[in-house]
Amino acid sequence: MEQAQTKRIVLGITGGIAAYKAAELARLLVKQNIEVQVAMTEAATHFITPATMQALTGNPVLVNQWQDDKGMAHIQTSRVADAIVIAPATADFIAKLANGLANDLLSSLCLARDCPLLVAPAMNRQMWANAATQRNVQQLADDGVMLLGPASGAQACGEEGMGRMVEAEELARDIVAALRNPALSPTLSRPRERELSGVRVLITAGPTYEAIDAVRGITNRSSGKMGYAIAQAAVEMGAEVLLVSGPTSLTKPLGVQVVNVTSAAEMFEAVKQQVANADIFIGVAAVADYRVAQPSEQKIKKSDAALTLELIPNPDILAYVASLPRPPFCVGFAAESEKLREHAAAKRKKKNIPLLAANLAQNAIGSDDNELVLFDAAGEHVLPRADKLVLARALLRHAAVLYKKGSK
Numbered sequence: 001m002e003q004a005q006t007k008r009i010v011l012g013i014t015g016g017i018a019a020y021k022a023a024e025l026a027r028l029l030v031k032q033n034i035e036v037q038v039a040m041t042e043a044a045t046h047f048i049t050p051a052t053m054q055a056l057t058g059n060p061v062l063v064n065q066w067q068d069d070k071g072m073a074h075i076q077t078s079r080v081a082d083a084i085v086i087a088p089a090t091a092d093f094i095a096k097l098a099n100g101l102a103n104d105l106l107s108s109l110c111l112a113r114d115c116p117l118l119v120a121p122a123m124n125r126q127m128w129a130n131a132a133t134q135r136n137v138q139q140l141a142d143d144g145v146m147l148l149g150p151a152s153g154a155q156a157c158g159e160e161g162m163g164r165m166v167e168a169e170e171l172a173r174d175i176v177a178a179l180r181n182p183a184l185s186p187t188l189s190r191p192r193e194r195e196l197s198g199v200r201v202l203i204t205a206g207p208t209y210e211a212i213d214a215v216r217g218i219t220n221r222s223s224g225k226m227g228y229a230i231a232q233a234a235v236e237m238g239a240e241v242l243l244v245s246g247p248t249s250l251t252k253p254l255g256v257q258v259v260n261v262t263s264a265a266e267m268f269e270a271v272k273q274q275v276a277n278a279d280i281f282i283g284v285a286a287v288a289d290y291r292v293a294q295p296s297e298q299k300i301k302k303s304d305a306a307l308t309l310e311l312i313p314n315p316d317i318l319a320y321v322a323s324l325p326r327p328p329f330c331v332g333f334a335a336e337s338e339k340l341r342e343h344a345a346a347k348r349k350k351k352n353i354p355l356l357a358a359n360l361a362q363n364a365i366g367s368d369d370n371e372l373v374l375f376d377a378a379g380e381h382v383l384p385r386a387d388k389l390v391l392a393r394a395l396l397r398h399a400a401v402l403y404k405k406g407s408k
Ligand code: C5P
Pocket: 204, 264, 282, 283, 284, 285, 286, 287, 288, 289, 314, 315, 316, 317, 318, 319, 331, 332, 333, 334, 335, 347
């Protein structure tokens, strides 16, 4: 994660078992140079003590609206905050937020805010699925609240399903991204609906490495971060994801199947083998355009003479997939160093793909952030600068809508 400038957040903790994870979240945020003011409901103090949260943040914890000797803690505290994050948010607290109730310090703080509100729900799966909770969550989304989760998996009660709080590390990442760009609120939300449930997504990511000899090769500066972020976002949305990855130092995202390859030829082979099982193909890899015609098996010895390497073109994997008789829904990427719009729109037509995401190469390579312009049959859509995972979610939502419409 990149370092954020000093920002202040109010971390609101409500009374659910996931409250213990708020300690780790506070620690991660403080490590990111974020000033954390904790406010807890009375119920939350039964799960984790204010002393723990005070020790981790270095700030006295607010619990009781009557304890503040200057009064008006709810106004002062919310005025100086860059964001309020409720983690965990119980079904009860979400219901309060949705209805604008303010009968304790934390709910008053939320009502008095003039900053973004981020909510990480945590509750039993049945409570999450209940029509009342779903109505309340929809109300929060309509009110511009950013929803961070919930996740699916094992629950404290022994059941399995939607309702777990998103892990602290992922929450910290979303919060840092939101603080960097609060204007992005709607696209920041983690997917609530599994819009790609059962959809098979094949992704290429990273650079390729084209051997010159036994120890040298030609590659490029792609880190693979955008492709890996798209793989993670697709899993969050319920897709079955296969990632064909060139050489990167990234950790495999949870729930993603990875096939590791080195050269463009190997990437092409892997894609050819898998493409019949894909509903959506997303070519994010920075595939080398050329390879050495005859790589040497031995290390080439240095000499004073000039060395000429013959380069021959690599197959265009995306163009191949797009030209199949029954192609999956294809999404391409274009990294341009100038005239982004002109080149990208032309590339979408040339490759005959329904959706192309373009970025300026100098903005994107190696960075945790990016900004994208999406091109489709309807025109262009700008996704402003944000963390690559945030952009990945927004891009996939856009792709999911077009895929379901059967766009060409
Ligand atoms: O033509 P250009 O290389 O700029 O196109 C970029 C898009 O095409 C990306 O989606 C990239 O993954 C894909 N591509 C490919 N195989 C190649 C070259 C590019 O799949 N040999």
